[in-house]
Amino acid sequence: xxxxxxxxxxKKAVNQMKANEAMKRNVEQAVxxxxxxxxxxxxxLYIAASIVIAAGIGLxxxxxxxxxxxxxxxxxxxxxxVEPVAPSGSVVIPKxxxxxxxxxxxxxxxxxxxxxxxxxxxxxxSIEAANIEALRGEKLGTTTxxxxxxxxxxxxxxxxxxxxxxxIYAVKGYDPAFRVMSYEVIDGQVxxxxxxxxxxxxxxxxxxxxxxxxxEGRVASAQWxxxxxxxxxxxxxxxxxADESLGSFIAALYAAQPVAEDDARVANIYDGxxxxxxxxxxxxxxxxxxxxxxxxxxxxxxAPVFFEVEPGAFQSxxxxxxx
Amino acid sequence: xxxxxxRPGDHVIQSYETHADTxxxxxxxxxxxxxxxxxxxxxxxxxxxxKAPAFNDGEHQKAWLIRVITNHCKSLLGRGWRKRxxxxxxxxxxxxxxxxxxxxxxxxLSLPLKYRSVIHLYxxxxxxxxxxxxxxxxxxxxxxxxLKRGRELLKLELEGDTTP
Numbered sequence: 329x330x331x332x333x334x335x336x337x338x339k340k341a342v343n344q345m346k347a348n349e350a351m352k353r354n355v356e357q358a359v360x361x362x363x364x365x366x367x368x369x370x371x372x373l374y375i376a377a378s379i380v381i382a383a384g385i386g387l388x389x390x391x392x393x394x395x396x397x398x399x400x401x402x403x404x405x406x407x408x409x410v411e412p413v414a415p416s417g418s419v420v421i422p423k424x425x426x427x428x429x430x431x432x433x434x435x436x437x438x439x440x441x442x443x444x445x446x447x448x449x450x451x452x453x454s455i456e457a458a459n460i461e462a463l464r465g466e467k468l469g470t471t472t473x474x475x476x477x478x479x480x481x482x483x484x485x486x487x488x489x490x491x492x493x494x495x496i497y498a499v500k501g502y503d504p505a506f507r508v509m510s511y512e513v514i515d516g517q518v519x520x521x522x523x524x525x526x527x528x529x530x531x532x533x534x535x536x537x538x539x540x541x542x543x544e545g546r547v548a549s550a551q552w553x554x555x556x557x558x559x560x561x562x563x564x565x566x567x568x569x570a571d572e573s574l575g576s577f578i579a580a581l582y583a584a585q586p587v588a589e590d591d592a593r594v595a596n597i598y599d600g601x602x603x604x605x606x607x608x609x610x611x612x613x614x615x616x617x618x619x620x621x622x623x624x625x626x627x628x629x630x631a632p633v634f635f636e637v638e639p640g641a642f643q644s645x646x647x648x649x650x651x
Numbered sequence: 652x653x654x655x656x657x658r659p660g661d662h663v664i665q666s667y668e669t670h671a672d673t674x675x676x677x678x679x680x681x682x683x684x685x686x687x688x689x690x691x692x693x694x695x696x697x698x699x700x701x702k703a704p705a706f707n708d709g710e711h712q713k714a715w716l717i718r719v720i721t722n723h724c725k726s727l728l729g730r731g732w733r734k735r736x737x738x739x740x741x742x743x744x745x746x747x748x749x750x751x752x753x754x755x756x757x758x759x760l761s762l763p764l765k766y767r768s769v770i771h772l773y774x775x776x777x778x779x780x781x782x783x784x785x786x787x788x789x790x791x792x793x794x795x796x797x798l799k800r801g802r803e804l805l806k807l808e809l810e811g812d813t814t815p
Contacts, residue, residue: 341752347671514792
């Protein structure tokens with residue numbers, strides 16, 4: 329059979345399979361049951377309450393897996409939860425851990441690698457195939473795979489990953505404690521991906537996270553994209569001059585205040601579409617993606633923290649991008 | 652203007668309206684039986700409610716749901732809950748009335764699981780190799796290889812050299 333014919337016939341055949349009303353009723357019932365369940369006191373809620381009390385009397389909040397069914401999950405990964413430390417204005421991102429299997433919750437899957445007992449997740453910075461070799465540092469090991477959607481703590485052994493068995497390298501110019509690279513050659517083609525360790529850190533300003541990307545003074549070129557283009561994958565990238573204006577914005581971003589993901593100011597930020605995405609290519613050809621929210625915040629990758637840039641600097645840069 | 656406060660789970664119902672058919676069809680093409688596919692679909696929406704991930708956009712959510720239900724089906728099949736190979740005689744494809752359509756479904760269902768997932772996402776959902784690679788978290792080369800092998804088993808003739 330010709331391929332196009334198969335596609336057409338297969339779609340026609342599969343289209344006849346439809347979810348029915350009974351299934352919808354079951355899902356609605358499950359949702360109702362879940363709502364009831366959420367009203368009941370839970371052990372995890374007691375744990376969360378204990379943490380708040382402990383913090384209130386000056387005790388350090390333990391880094392625990394908090395899997396309360398709150399709708400404040402980390403996008404795409406859900407394996408870290410932010411606990412703001414009010415007195416200093418810092419945001420603590422606890423060390424990422426897999427949930428205890430007994431808790432009945434499973435880790436959402438994002439590409440991740442365990443290296444030196446830390447979990448590195450897929451980076452918000454990309455690299456082109458042509459530049460991989462120049463960035464490849466010393467070999468750190470080979471991952472073993474083994475982590476999947478239902479893995480528990482016991483599966484998190486050194487160099488375990490959910491990306492299969494691939495070699496892991498340091499990335500030249502970056503601290504391996506922050507960034508590593510997966511590298512494999514398949515049929516003569518090189519595939520590489522960066523992984524960042526953005527958990528188990530305290531963020532007091534943009535410099536504590538954005539600083540690790542080493543943007544300052546290293547911007548080679550830049551582009552930006554509007555929400556509609558980004559959301560629909562149109563890739564209608566607009567030119568963005570790598571000039572003083574961008575430099576000033578980056579400086580303001582380094583100085584920006586961190587805001588925890590569950591802070592009221594950003595809790596519903598994804599409901600809106602007032603967003604612009606900037607792509608900054610650095611001297612080493614890594615390409616950093618930052619999301620700007622019209623409310624005055626910036627986010628990098630999946631790190632569960634936003635940065636509130638000084639309003640004047642933010643607005644001036646935002647307006648310079650145009651519509 | 653006062654905004655109504657969304658109740659927990661509202662987003663799940665909304666998501667169900669949008670993605671139920673997509674997920675159900677993926678589950679059917681993995682598990683082969685309506686009842687099993689319905690349960691897998693329900694389980695996936697319950698996971699969505701329990702975990703309440705934040706999504707960047709609708710496509711992000713769809714990709715997440717597809718990944719979760721695919722993994723869930725694989726897990727069910729892999730745990731011996733069902734035999735790994737879907738037996739044709741046990742298939743419930745009664746919803747598909749036309750004998751030719753049924754035969755086509757059964758042909759795809761006869762493929763090994765790893766080829767079936769990729770074939771379905773490529774030919775039914777029209778995802779690109781790159782997108783399938785992202786959704787299933789396998790390399791693009793692996794997607795291409797599975798597509799190639801799947802096509803061979805289905806005896807598909809490619810039209811032109813541009814097809815991955």
